Amino acid sequence: LRPKPVHGGIALKSLGIDIGSSSIKIVEVQSTSKGFQVTQCMEHPLGIAPGHDQELEILEYLRDFASLYDPAQTRFVFALPQSRVAVRNKFFPFSDRLKIAKSLAFELEEDLPFSSDNAIFDAKIIRTVGAGAETLACAAPKIHVQNLIQRAQDSNMDPFLISAEGLAYANVFEKWNEAPPVVAAPALGLDEEIKPVRQVTLTLHIGHSRTLVCAFDGSSLIQIGSILWGGKNIAEAIAQKYEIPYIEAIKELQTKAFILTNKQGATFDQVTFSDTIAKCVREMARDLQLAILEMKSEFNALITSINITGGVSQIQNLGPFLTQVLEVPVNRISALDQIPNISFERSVANGAKMGVALGLALEGFKKPRNPPVNFLRGEFAKENHQFKMFWEKWGATIKVATAALVVLFVYTSLRESFSLSLADRTQEVLKTQAKTVAGLKGRAASENGIRKYIRDNKKRAADLKTLASVANMNSAMDIAKKINDAVPPKSTITLDIQQLSVQDQQVVLQGYVNSPKEMNLLQQALTNVSTDGQVKQGQSRLSPMPGRTAFSFSFNVDRNIEKVTR
Known part of the structure; x- marks a missing residue:
């Protein structure tokens, strides 16, 4: 798909740009009077042949893409690969965002694999706990932020913000436009011995070269990880097994990949192909099992289910196979199905691949009550040219x-x-x-x-x-007479009125008839008295009587009251 040109519209647009190792995914989200709407999604496959200048192809495509949008009405949102961002779950005894921001470098100093002097810090508040806050503290090396800014500028784009893949991807499943949830202080056990069990759902985004692992407690993201494994590993295994070029192996993976759950009746070639893929997938499953053990140790987590997205998730029977290996239910889901306001036809491929790009586009519309994670800080902060x-x-x-x-x-x-x-x-x-x-x-x-x-x-x-x-106003007795005149004769229904209430223009009538059919006749007859021809049926408060049907009707009548002009 190609993006639709902008013709001077005033609606603000946010473009989530996910630059992967095999393709560029872009999702366009547009602001509306009622909130937002996902209007377009696009994918541009990148050349992966040996010797191909992929960086040049990325810049050329993004330049052409940027020329179709008005920079004044468009937010370009980029993300650092999750493998280049350190994320740690931290608890702060205060919930003020400024205090948290000032404490990040000190809190993460011992956890970072790189120097804190050469890093940019930010944090996402997961939830406030009493006076404190549970957060995802993030740090990224300055060199990676600088390289991404340079790539965007070379593409004629001014990045609105730079987030991280996992944090953006979580927007698809979180209540991103609401403030972080608030829980009572005892709900979070900070003492290791009394730490409560957390029901955790894992969501995997399996891409070409990496697998993104996001852990959710309810609808709140509590941890992010990245596994250096993807479709590339399967393609290399296929190329080695069948001694074919890597490009041909990629095509086989995209069009024919499957794992047999039952080998009975399968041919030798089918079993061989399935085993080649299954053996490779088991490598990812072992790394995932280690990540699960770490989560169980850190959070006392109980993994209830695993969801998978990404291009590799489309391998036939991948979910059932991982369910057998991990002994946890694994199901494929669509990222686009999590968002209601989509103006184009969904497809399985787009639903699998567009999760990160969609999350980035939503990141561009986040409010101060739940702000986006943005590494455009410190020396990379955007200059404010508005006053000038x-x-x-x-x-x-x-x-x-x-x-x-x-x-x-x-x-x-x-x-x-x-x-x-x-x-x-x-x-x-x-x-x-x-x-x-x-x-x-x-x-x-x-x-x-x-x-x-x-x-x-x-x-x-x-x-x-x-x-x-009010001189000529109809009295309650006048209204009662009109009702009496409109009611069907005794030969048609047996009516026993228990309550008649006339309050201003509204009349409430309760009583008994012999059958639902008589009740319908009575309701139809009362429409002749109602000013708007509507008679609403309500819940009767009368005690049930054997052989009788209780009713309660309310409608408006004309009291013949003239409007007073002040």
């Missing part, structure tokens, strides 16, 4: 306005003396008119006295209008 542009455009106007303000202050000081003399004159005229028009004398001939005179007369006039409007 504002002054260049409105500087002359502001100078004129300042001069006018000074003149206004001078005029105000001179006007004060004029105002005092006018106030004295006004009081004299007020007393004269109060005596002449309203007949007020002495203390009553004041501003408050005149206001009271006006209020009393306005109230008297309003009361007269109200009285006139």
